[in-house]
Amino acid sequence: MKTKILSVKGARDFYPEQLALRRWLYANMQAAAQQFGYQEYDGPFLETLDLYAAKSGEELVKEQAFVFNDRGGDQITLRPELTPSLARMVAARQGQLPRPIRWWSFGPFWRYERPQKGRSREFFQWNVDLIGAESPAVDAELAAVMVTFFQRLGFTSSEVKIQFNNRRLMDGQIAALGLAEQKKSVFRLIDRRDKMSAEAWNKYAADLGVGAAQLDGLQAMLADRELWRKSDECQAFLDAAEALGIAAYLEYDPTVIRGLDYYTGTVFEARDREGEFRAILGGGRYDNLVGDVGGDRLPGVGFAMGDMVIGLVAQKYGKVPALATSPTQVLVTVFSPASQAESLRLAAELRAAGVRAEWYPEAAKLDRQLKYADATGVRFAAILGPDELAQGVVMLKDLKTRTQAPVSRAQLAAELQARLG
RNA sequence: GUGGCUGUAGCUCAAUGGCAGAGCACUUGACUGUGGCUCAAGGGGUUGCGGGUUCAAGCCCCGUCAGCCACCCCA
Known part of the structure; x- marks a missing residue:
């Protein structure tokens, strides 16, 4: 019998047809980013494990990163995300880079997960970041880059939405409930609000040490679609979004919290309005990350979009044009x-x-x-x-x-x- | 890491424990120099892999690998 060499689990073959789709996405990502003056860059595919150790989500690094020892015995990681590399690169040239830094990138990433719909072990990701400016209007600009991309593909605000929230606002709310100590676990709790039954969620909360009164407060908070009014940053963010003409795409959602530990302010995530697919993109403000990798404190905000979900959503909504695979005329x-x-x-x-x-x-x-x-x-x-x-x-x-x-x-x-x- | 479903022709899928099939695709011809339609003929299979039960296994049982889906996590 012929031996059949299988491809690596979760790695995709890009036949010309699939590559044409990826290149189409890439072309629109490039156009959207360049329209706002962002420069293309890239980081190495290999990084040291240390870079991610304390900065990303715990599970992302410990459970999902591809880590191996090189011949010299150092622990090397196939990059599971780009933001820490970006922070490291910026910190290394902090004095020389003109600020603000507007950079974008598109390349491969690896995470050791069970492949399923919209998720593989080797995937491509579009990263857009702005470093060196603190204003919430800058967060709105990032949302505008997303919207520009969506519009280039033909998505209207009735087909996709960008949900946002603010970590500082949530910090304050959680502290007011007397839960400041368990902030991380409470964030995780909030993140799972939609994924568990009410009873299971209540029990989970109780296990974390959330009291009955605190739980009531938490639930009231998560049901409050007007909570953003209590945050100056959210107000300023929305004002800027209005000026940029993208408000129709935005939707405040107090349950959006994002998993990565380094977010400090605005967080966002985009979805199709029908909610059939997982998040198209995720991102937020990370004001301490550059400092955490050895630079001076430098505020930043950015987002990442994987190539799989947007590809599925674009196909589902009929946005993918007929793409030629042969260049022959x-x-x-x-x-x-x-x-x-x-x-x-x-x-x-x-x-x-x-x-x-x-x-x-x-x-x-x-x-x-x-x-x-x-x-x-x-x-x-x-x-x-x-x-x-x-x-x-x-x-x-x-x-x-x-x-x-x-x-x-x-x-x-x-x-x-x-x-x- | 946990759970569910599925592995049969290049693709999509049939087949009560009893001769492995169909549609599409492919090849040839109808058509000696013309692609989308039509008709005819033809090639193509260790039924993912390994074991077990049985007179007999694609089908039942065990194991294993792979794919898909959900959970976890996240793009």
Whole structure:
């Protein structure tokens, strides 16, 4: 029996069709980020475990990171997220980088999880960050970058939403309930509000040491859709969002808390309005992260969008256009072994004139050659047989309109350019 | 890490414990130089892998691997 080498669990093959989708997402991410003046950068795929140790979520590092010892015995991590690398890079050149820093990136990340819908072990992530400015208006700008991206894909505010909350606001509320000591566990508790039954959630709260009165207060708080009014930052954030023209996409949600430990202020997460898919993106403000990796305190805000969920949502909502996988503009057919050289010459002429030309590498039946062009989505075929050669022309066939006409060989490239627009 | 479902042709899936099939795709022809339709013929399988029960296993049992889905966590 043939041995079949399997791919690594949770790693995806990108056939041209899938790569076309990824590149389409990338092009729109690039366009949205650049429209706001963000510069592209990237960090290393390998980092030391120390970088993540105290900064990200505990589970993210301990349970989900790919960690291995290198030959020198150091603990190396395949990056599970980019923000710590960003903070490290900024801290390393803190004195030289002009601020504010507006940077974006798109690349691969790894997390050791059970693959399922919208989640794999190797995935791509778009990161957009602004470092060196503290105003809530800056948080609104990040939301505007998200909205610009959504709009480029064709999503309206009735199809996707950006939910936001504020960690400082929640800190204050939790402290007022006398729960400041258990802040981390209470955040986790809030995060699970929608995922558990009321009884299970109440029991979970009691196990954390939340008293009956405190639990009532917590529930009232989580039901309060107007809670944001108690936060100057939220007010300023919404005012700026209004000015940026993106308010329709925003929705305040007191249960949005985000899992990562380093968030300090605004947090956001985007979802499809029907709530069918997991979060499209997540992010927030992290004012202490640069300081935590050895720099001076420098405020920052950013978000990350994985490639899988947005791909699923875009397909579900019919936003993905027909994406060409073949770059070929014209297929040059080969009639017989004797005329092959002439077909090669014609293809070379077309390429020299700037036309992307492909030839059929054997003198198969024309039927087969056209079927190939059809299957790969090539629009034009240049048919070169004995009749055409005798008359110094090429039969130019448009597979889309199913029409054909002889074109003089000298004018073929120009004719193609004109028809291709 | 926990739980559920599913593994049969390239793809999507049938088959009461009793001869492994269909549709699509592919090849050839109808059509000697023309792709979307039609018709005909044809090729293609250790039923994921290993063991067990049985006269007989794709089907039942055990194990294992893989995929999908949910939980956990998160993009």
